[in-house]
Amino acid sequence: MDKVFWRDPYRTSLNTVVNTVDSVDVTLRETVFFAFSGGQESDTGTIGGIEVVDARVSSNSITYTLKTVPPFTPGDVVEVKIDWERRYRLMRLHFAAEIVLVLVSRAVPVIERIGAHISETKSRIDFLLDQPITRWLPEIELEANAIIESDREINSAFSDEVAERRYWEIVGFGRAPCSGTHIRTTGEIGPVCLSRKNIGKGKERIEIVLAPDDRLRT
Numbered sequence: 001m002d003k004v005f006w007r008d009p010y011r012t013s014l015n016t017v018v019n020t021v022d023s024v025d026v027t028l029r030e031t032v033f034f035a036f037s038g039g040q041e042s043d044t045g046t047i048g049g050i051e052v053v054d055a056r057v058s059s060n061s062i063t064y065t066l067k068t069v070p071p072f073t074p075g076d077v078v079e080v081k082i083d084w085e086r087r088y089r090l091m092r093l094h095f096a097a098e099i100v101l102v103l104v105s106r107a108v109p110v111i112e113r114i115g116a117h118i119s120e121t122k123s124r125i126d127f128l129l130d131q132p133i134t135r136w137l138p139e140i141e142l143e144a145n146a147i148i149e150s151d152r153e154i155n156s157a158f159s160d161e162v163a164e165r166r167y168w169e170i171v172g173f174g175r176a177p178c179s180g181t182h183i184r185t186t187g188e189i190g191p192v193c194l195s196r197k198n199i200g201k202g203k204e205r206i207e208i209v210l211a212p213d214d215r216l217r218t
Contacts, residue, residue, distance in 0.1 A: 001061045002030035002065070005043075006156075008168065009091060009181035013081040018048075018074050024090045033080055034087070035062045039116035040094050040180040045082035048072050060164055087181065089120045093188045094156065094180050095168075096208050097123040099147055100194065102174040103140045104206065108133070114203070118180075123208045126199060133204040134196050141194040147173065151187030 001019075005013060017029040026047060035055035036042045042055040047064055054065035072078055097118060104111060108129065115126035126135065147170075155169045159177065168182050169175035183189065191211035199205045 001028065003062075003164075004030055004032045005034045005167070005181050008032075009087075009183075012084045012087070012159075013079060015077055015079050018072055018076050018078055020074055021070060021072070023115060024069055026066060027061055028064070028078075028080065031062060031080055033062070033064065033082055033184045034090075034181055035064075037095075037179050040118045041091065043082040043087055044085045044099065045080065047080050047134050048076075048078035051162070086120045090118055091181050091183045092210065093120070093123040093208060094118045094149070095183055095186070096144070096189050096192045096210075097125055098176065098178065099144050099186070099189075100140060100206060100208055101125055102176070103143050104133075104136070107140060113165065121209070125206050125208075127204045127206075128202055130202050132196065137194050137196055137206070141192070144194070145191055148186045148189045148192065151185050153185055154182055156182040 004014060011032050014030065014032050016031065019027040021028055033045055033052065033055060034040070034043045035057050037057055037110050045052055047066060048070055050070055051067040052064050053067050056063055097116060101113065104127070112128040113125060114128055117124050152170050152173065156166065159165045159167050164179070165177060166179050167175055167177050170186070193211065195207045197205040197207060
């Protein structure tokens with residue numbers, strides 16, 4: 001499957017060929033519809049005008065579950081459309097989390113990341129740490145917003161195209177493996193706010209939200 005959302009994460013629709021249909025489950029030749037991976041939630045949208053209720057990675061393909069059995073069959077051409085506003089917020093909150101993760105790892109070398117989740121309202125990162133992370137948060141938030149405001153270019157590419165391993169890089173700041181969808185520059189994120197939650201003994205969570213006056217950037 002050609003995952004167009006990697007080379008063009010700003011594309012919101014395309015016409016493509018149906019590969020398989022199994023009741024409400026379909027696969028496609030190519031797609032702009034991202035499926036849950038690396039903590040980033042799936043896109044929402046339609047295939048052939050029918051709502052997609054689930055998207056899941058299977059090997060190097062993606063299986064989409066539709067709300068109803070489709071009228072189309074393998075070989076037919078269908079239009080795939082995604083909710084752009086949701087995708088864009090996911091991309092921005094995703095990369096805000098990437099920036100925060102780098103800064104936390106530098107500020108607290110003994111910390112260990114144990115989970116992450118990116119939704120359209122907030123992103124969160126979970127850590128193992130035997131003390132509250134609160135003391136570091138103001139400086140991390142300040143540094144994160146400085147990087148965002150500097151509008152740094154974000155490079156995203158394959159480290160291994162056959163295995164579909166990808167990475168992001170900001171020259172002079174950091175590089176990390178990541179298979180999500182990425183914005184072009186840090187400035188697109190807009191100001192962010194960080195907060196701390198305790199999620200159990202020895203576990204800390206940082207939640208990241210876009211500034212309250214957030215507006216869709218296009």
